[in-house]
Amino acid sequence: MSTGKPAAKNRAAAWAVWLTIGLVVAGCVAAGVLNNDGDTTVAAPAAGERADSVAILQRTSAEQGLCYGWELVDYHDYGDPLNVGSNLGDGVAVEENPACPRWVQVTANIGYVSESSESNDFARIQVTGSADIDSADLWQVERGLERLGLTEDVFVDDPGWAVTRAAVMLPLLAVEAEIVPPAAGTPTPGAASPSPLPDAGSDLLRDRWGYLLATVGLLLLAALFVTVGVVQRRRQRRVVVPAQRAGAGAAGRTREKA
Secondary structure, three states, X not given: OOOHHHHHHHHHHHHHHHHHHHHHHHHXXXXXXXXXXXXXXXXXXXXXXXXXXXXXXXXXXXXXXXXXXEEEEEOOOOOOOOEEEEOOEEOOOOOOOOOOOOEEEEEEEEEOXXXXXXXXXXXXXXXXEOOOOOHHHHHHHXXXXXXXXXXXXXXXXXXXXXXXXXXXXXXXXXXHOOOOOOOOOOOOOOOOOOOOOOXXXXXXXXXXXXXXXXXXXXXXXXXXXXXXXXXXXXXXXXXXXXXXXXXXXXXXHHHHHO
């Protein structure tokens, strides 16, 4: 008996199975390449945020004689920064700008990753300045941003808003770091007359008043419990003693009859 036809049928079935597997694998690969499982685009500041920030920085820069700016960078984009701005205007950087011999700038470098990645989104915040500004002072300004609530998580959640908000905080932090003097009309902490100190009072009462109140409350509660116990005990004795006397009298009469 010839076995040519069954063998040919088996080979055709095997080819069909492998072709199906290949098509499925190719489809999965294509879906993985084309599927966008998370938006990794860094959003630039809104037009209103940029305009408001420029206006504020223009006023403070004119008062302090120091330029302020911001720079937003997409970590995965190796080209120009996503957005820059300063007291000179929207889209105008202060770094190496001849119009700003002294400047301070906040740079936010934002990196978004796809949802399928095991890595997390991140933000790198750095405050830089012109060569005449000490690096320790710039570091103090950088830490001040975090102290004011502009943490890395805030930059990750809304980078455009955060970087412009950080820029308008730079003048205040520059005064705090003594990079520039306060604006005219603003008293320095040393110029203000010291207010009289409050009465020192007792250290025991000032530091431990909570414990003292708790102790007094417990003592009053204990005294209440003792008082209630004594009253109840007296009432019990008033009931028991007549009963005992009545019982003793009855027992005596019984013995006399006997």
